């Protein structure tokens with residue numbers, strides 16, 4: 001755990017930073033007495049869990065409460081194969097979010113996280129030795145949105161990282177379009193990889209009407225690699241030595257809850273690139289992991305092993321070849 005006398009010795013393949021949330025998930029609109037599932041989630045934990053499952057040594061910089069809840073969350077982090085070495089513990093409240101359906105059946109998040117311990121993350125928590133030694137550092141727009149100190153921590157981390165990965169994760173209940181756009185435009189030039197989703201983020205934050213246009217715009221801003229995720233349809237890739245390419249998503253065996261699909265994609269893709277895979281191969285792993293994650297409820301309800309992800313990616317390729325699937329996006 002993080003304190004001034006003890007520092008982690010070995011470098012991590014991937015360091016993820018952000019807030020961990022207690023998750024309350026229901027299948028229906030919230031009402032008194034509806035059945036709900038309790039979990040531990042948040043974009044940073046979802047990404048870290050996927051990266052660890054994909055074979056990376058993962059550290060997670062996050063602030064937890066210094067009580068039994070914080071200890072229980074740390075135990076779950078270890079269970080997910082993530083190192084607890086970068087966790088910090090402070091007095092305060094753990095952030096909570098409720099995942100439920102609105103009256104039209106659309107998924108919605110409600111937050112109770114204002115002033116949470118997670119949002120106390122700040123630049124002093126970012127250890128230059130750890131962050132500059134990591135194979136990749138992953139942060140997202142949520143960490144930029146929850147507090148000024150957390151955003152400053154992300155900016156510091158981006159300046160230190162060998163490979164900085166940024167997922168815009170625009171959440172209108174946490175931040176404005178203007179602030180989310182400013183964070184993306186500030187960080188994009190420093191990114192090894194940026195992963196906006198289409199059409200929500202690419203349209204609201206970049207003013208682009210196609211995934212290919214968004215990928216080209218982010219490359220022109222200086223991003224080394226771009227993966228624009230398009231939900232169940234697929235992913236638009238563009239990068240260093242990689243022309244604009246579309247890869248199809250892999251059909252999900254079961255769709256229970258979309259929460260964390262993007263995070264599973266980002267964590268798996270990042271881990272596989274740090275471990276030596278090319279952008280398209282790593283993205284295929286990411287698509288396979290995300291396609292399996294939607295079968296579990298909540299952000300970390302089901303995290304596939306590398307063997308399960310590999311088998312699903314292979315089965316998806318075989319299916320695509322058998323169906324003679326052609327790239328479907330320009």
Ligand SMILES: Nc1ncnc2c1ncn2[C@@H]1O[C@H](COP(=O)(O)OP(=O)(O)OP(=O)(O)O)[C@@H](O)[C@H]1O
Nearest residue numbers: 197229230231232249252260261262263287290291
């Ligand atoms: N229903 C699905 N079936 C198969 N694959 C899916 C499905 N939904 C998402 N995926 C995969 O996950 C990737 C990321 O999904 P999406 O574009 O929804 O991310 P996101 O909007 O960032 O998600 P999040 O809600 O986690 O922020 C997609 O590119 C796709 O490969």
Ligand SMILES: O=C(O)C(=O)C[C@H](O)[C@H](O)CO
Nearest residue numbers: 041042043142259260263299
């Ligand atoms: O929206 C947030 O703040 C979360 O971190 C909750 C979810 O776990 C995350 O957004 C899923 O991508």
